[in-house]
Amino acid sequence: MQQLSPSVLLVLVPALPLVGAVLTMLLGRSLRSRAHLPAVVGIAAAAGVSLVLLAATAAQVGNSSDAHPEPVRPVEMITTLWQWATVEDAYTPPSNSEALIPGIVLPRDTSGVRAFSIPVALRLDPLTATMLSIITCVGLLVAIYSIGYMHGDPGYARFFALFALFVFSMSMLVAASNFLIVYVFWEAVGACSYLLIGFWFRRPEAARAAKKAFLVNRVGDFGLAIAVFLLWMTYGTLDFHDTLSLDGTILPGILGQTRLADAGGIVGGAVGAAICLLLLLAACGKSAQLPLHVWLPDAMEGPTPASALIHAATMVTAGIYLITRSAPLFMACPGALAMVSIVGATTALVAALIAVVQNDLKRVLAYSTISQLGYMFASLGTGTMLGFTAAIFHLVTHAFFKALLFLGAGSVMHSMGGVIDMRRFGGLWRVMPMTAATFLAGACALAGVAPFAGFFSKDEILTSLHSKAFPSVHGNHGPESPAAETAHLHLTSWMHDGRLALDASSTYGLDAIDRPEIWQILFWMSLVTAGLTAFYTFRAVFMTFTGPTRVPEEAGHHAHESPAVMTLPLVILAVLSAVAGWWLFSTHWLSHFLSATPSLTAPSVARTVVPHLFHIDLAIQGTLAAAIGIAVAAIGHLGRRSDSPQMERFLGPLGSLFANKFFFDQIYTGLIVRPLEALALLAAIIDRSVIDRLVDWIATIPLGVGAIVRQLQSGLMQRYALAGVMGVLMIVLALAWQLRG
C-alpha cells in the first residue's frame, strides 16, 4: 500500500468529521438510537490521523535538548486545496510605492499591482498539530460521553451532526493558512455554537442565549473583519505562508518565513497597533474576555457536552490560537501586546470574583473558564517565548481538566434530574463515587494543586508574568522589552499622499503602557486570581460532593452513578489532568515543539528564549495562594452548610456587585441595546410618516398624475398600464420619424 502523504492526512482531519456530520444528518432518522455512529467514527478517525500528524511533525522538529541551544528551524507544510476567489489587478499600490514600507526589501512583484487572491490552503506546523490533536481527542471523548448523556433526546441525531460539524469547523480554523479562511471558520464555529446553545430551542432562555452568543461574537467578528481589511491593505496578501508567483518570485505571506526573516518585515506603528487591537477585539469575542465575556455564562443553556467541548476546551481558545499565530504582528506593537495581558489579567480576576458567588455548578465552571482564558491572555501578552508556550501549555491542560469538570457536572446533572443548583444537593460522593473522584482530580488541576496538570501550566504563566515584572531577577538584560526594537519602523510617509492623516510611526502613547510597574500589578492580580480559583473550585466540590447526602426530588429514585459510556471518558480525562502537566513540564517537550512554529521562530520572539528554570519561590507563592483558597473554602463550606446568600452577606456591597456580575448586562442593555432600539423606532417612524409621504408628494405633484390616480382608484388600472407602455413606444416611434424626416 502506498504511504499516505502528510497533506492527504491533513485534509482528512477536517474532512472525516464533515463526512460524519453529513451522514448523521442524512441518515439520522433511519439510524435512530445509533445516529451517533457516523459522527463518532468520523471524529475517532480524525483523532487518530491528528495523532499521526502530531508524531510526524514532532519527528521533523527533532528532539529537545538543552545541550544544543541553536535556534529551532521553522517547520511547516502547506496544502492548497482550491482557489476560493481571485480578482486580478485588484489593487495598485500608490504611485510612490518605493517609499511605502522602507523596512521591506522583499522581492515584490515589480508592477506593484496585486491580485486579490484567496486560496483555500491548509497548513501543518507544531501549533496546528497541537491544536488539531486537542480538538479531535477531547472531541472524541466528549462525543463518547454524549452517547450516554444525550440518550433518548428527540434531537439525538441533530446533536451529533452539529457536534461533528463543529469539530470540522474548528479543525479548519486552526489549519487554515489564510486570514480570510480563518475568518470564515471563525464565524462557522460561532454558528455551530449558536445552534448548539439553542439546541433545546423550545426553552426561551436557550433561544435567547444562543442569539446573545452570536451577536456578541459578531461584535468581535467586526474587529476581525476590519483587521483583515487592514492586513490586506498593508501587506497585499492575506496568506500566512509565502507563495510562488507564476514567474518564480516569492510573494511573502504575512507570517511567511521570508517576511519573518527580515527584521523590518512586520509593520508596527499606528497601523500595526490598530491591526493588533482589532485582532484582540476579535479574540475577546470568541474567547469571552472583557468586555465581550457576557455570552459565555448564558451559553450554559446548551447541552453540557457541548459546553464541555465548545465553551470550555476548544472554541473559546480560538482567541489564544489567533494571537499566538499572529505573534510577530503583536511583537511589533508592544503597547498592543501589553493590552493583551491587561485584558487577560483583568478578566481573570473579575471572572474569578463573579464565580465566587455563583450557585449554579455549570456557571461556576463557565466563569472559571473565562478566568482561565484570561490567564492565557495574560501569558500571551508578555511577548516572550515562555509566555506563548505557557499559554498553549495551559490551553492543553485546561482542555483536559475543564472538559473533565464540565462532563462531571453533566454527570451530576444527569443523575439529579436536570438540577444544577448546588444548594439543592450535597454529599453526592456516596451516590456517584466515580464522578466525585474524577471531579476532584479536575478540581485539583484547576486549583493548581501540585502535581496536577494545572499547577505546572499556571506556574509557567506566573513565571512569564514575573519575568516581565521583575526582569532583573530573571537575568533579562538589554532592553526591557525586546519587542520595542522592532516597534518603531520608519514609516513616515508610507501612507501615500498622507491621505490618512495619521502619523504612522507613532502609536499615540499606546506603547507607554508596556512598563514594569504595570506588569507588577498584573502579576499580583494573577496571584490573587490563583487563590480565588482554588477557593471557588473547592467551594463547588464541597457543596456538591461532601456533607450529608441530599438529593433533589426531581432526581426521583434514579440518583445513581452514570453509565460506563459516560464515566470512561471521565476517567481518561482525569488521568490526563493528573499526569499530563508533569510530563509536559519535566520534558519541556511541548515548549520545544511549539517553538518550531513559524510564527514563533520570528527573531522578535526567538530572542526571548530563556533557559528553562524552575523558580521555586514562584511555585511556593502559587501553591500558597491555592492552599489559602482551599483552606478558606474548607472553613466556609466543609462541615456546615453554607449558602450563597451568606457568602454575599459576608462580602457586603461587594457581594451584590459580584452576584450581579459587575452589572455588565445591565450596562450593555442601557447603553447599547435600548438606545439602538429607540433609534430603530425613530427610523421606522420617519420612514413611514416622513420619507414615504414626502416622496409620494414629490412623485405625484410634478407629474400631475393626480387625475390618473383617481381614475385608477375607480378600478381602471389596466388602462393606465397599457397607456404607459403605449406612450413610451409612441415616443420612440415619433422620435425616429422626426429624425428621419
Next chain:
Amino acid sequence: MNGFPPGTHLLLVIATPLVGGIVAWVLGARGRHAVRQSAAVTAIFTLAGAGWLIVRSLQSPEAASGEPYAVIEVPWLVDGIFDVRLSLGLDGLSLWLFGLSALLSLTAVLVSWEAIKERTVGFYVLLLVLEAAMLGVFAARDVILFYVFFEFTLVPLFFLIGIWGHEERRKAAVKFFLYTLAGSVLAFLGLLTIVLWHASHAGTVTFDIDTLTAGMAAHPLPMNAEGGWLQMVVFLALFAGFAVKVPIVPFHTWLPLAHVEAPTGGSVDLAGVLLKIGIYGFLRFSLPMLPDATAVAAPWLFGLGVVGILYGALVALVQTDLKRLIAYSSVSHMGYCVMGLFALEAVSVEGATLQLINHGLSSAGLFALVGMIYERFHTRSIPNLGGIAARAPWLTVFFMLFTFSSIGLPGLNGFVGEFMVLAGSFQRAWSGVSTAYGPAYLTMSVAAVVGVVLGAWYMLWAVERVFFGGSREPPKSASQHSHGAGRPDDHGHDADAPPDDACDLKWYETLALVPLVVFVFWIGVVPATFLEPSATAVRKSFRASAEAFDLRMHMDVSEHRTLNPSTPHARNTKASVVHLP
C-alpha cells in the same frame, strides 16, 4: 447539437415562457392542476435551456475574450442615418442574472402551487410573461429592447400584486407602478439624450449599447458650465429610474408595501430579480457611458449605500411583520451593492455584482418561506408566531440556511459579496481618495461593517421569536383552517409537540428551495466559479468611471496642496506630486 447557433438558442429560451404561457391559457379549461403543471414544465424547460446556454457560453471562445455570446440581431430600421437593430446577447454582466431569472421563475411557480386558487390561468400566464421579460431585459443589447422589456417587467407584476395580493393590494400596486414608471420615464429620457448626442456626433442614430458606450468615450457628454452639465443631468435622469428600482434610500418606500401585499410568487421575482435591474442599469449605462458624472456622484452614492445599509437594518429591527422585515433587509442588502458599485474598486464592484446574485437567492428563499409560513398559520405577525421549529423541522432548517446566507455567514454565498464589497471600500478609503474624503470614506466603511452586526441582530431576533420557544402558534381558528395543520385537538399548544409531517415542507416546496440551496453553498465555497466569467465585463464597465474618479481625486489633492502648502499632509507626500497628471 453543438452546431446549434447560440443566438437561436437564446431566442428560444426567451420565447419558451411565452409559448408556455399560451399553452397554460389553452389548458385553462382543464382546471387548476393542468395549468400549474404546464407552468412548472415551462419553467423547468426554460431553466434547462438557460442553464445549457450558460454552460455553452462559459466554454465559448467569446467568454474567454470577454466578448458577448449568443448575439442575435434583427435589423429593424437600417437606412440612411438610421441604424436601428434589435439585438440580444449575453455577456459577463448579464450571464448570471439571466440564469438567476430562470431559476427564480421556477421557484415562483412552485411556491404558488397551493397558494393561488383563484383565477389560476391569469396568474401563471402573467408569471410566465414576467419571466420572459426578465430574461429579455438582461439579454437586451440595445436601448429599445432593454426599455421595452424593462417596462414589460412592470406590467405583469402590477397585475400580480393588484389582483392576487393581500388586503391593501390596490394601493401597493399603484404605488409600485407609479414609482417605477415615473423613474423609468425619466431614465428613458436620459437614454434618449445619450442616443441623440451620439447621433449628433456619429451621424447615425443607433440604439446599440456597445456602440453608444464607445461613442460616449469618444465624445463624452459635456460636464462643464458651457455644456450645461448635460452629463450630470442625464446621470440624474438615469439615476431616477435605477435608484427607484434598487431601491436606494430614500426612494425605497414602495418596496415594503409592494412586498407585503404581493403574492409569494410575485415577491420572489420582485426581490430576486427585479431589484437587480437597478444595479444592472448602473453597470450597463451610467458607469461606462457617464464616467465624469459618476465620478462626481460616486462619493454621495457611496454614502447613500451606507445609509441604506444602516437605515434598512434599523427599520427592520422594529418590524413586527415578518415579510416587511425581510423587505427592509432587502433595502439594507442592496445598500451593499450600491456601496460596492460606487467604491469603484475592482474587488468591490465584482463583489457587488456577485452580491446581486446572492441577495437574489437568499431573499427569494426567505420570501418563499414566509409565504409557506403564511399558508400554514395565516399570519405573518412575529408576535403571533412561535415554536415553528418543533412542528416543521425542515422548514426551519431551510429558513435558518437562508438566514445565515442573508446575514453573511462565511461558507455561504452572502458572505462573499459582502466581504468583497467591504474589502474594496476599505481599499478605496485607504488609498483611493483625497485627503478631504479619506476620513469620511473610512468612517462610512466602518459603519457599513456595523451593518453586518445589525443584520445578524434583526434576523436572529426574528428567528428566535418565530421558530424557537414553545409553540405559541397558531391561533386556534387559523390552525383549523390551514392545510394539514388543521387538527381539532390542537397539538400546537403542547410544548413537546412532535414534528408534524403535515405541517412540514411539501414536495413542491422542497423542490422550489433545494436549487437555491445548491447555489447558496456553491457560491459560498467556490465563488471563483461565478466571479471569473464576469470579471472582464465588470472591469470594462466601471473602468472609465474609476479613471475619472481617480483623476478627480488627484486634482483635489493638487488643489489642496497649492491652496495649503503648509499642511502636514503636503509635507509628507512630496514624492507623489511627480506622478500627478
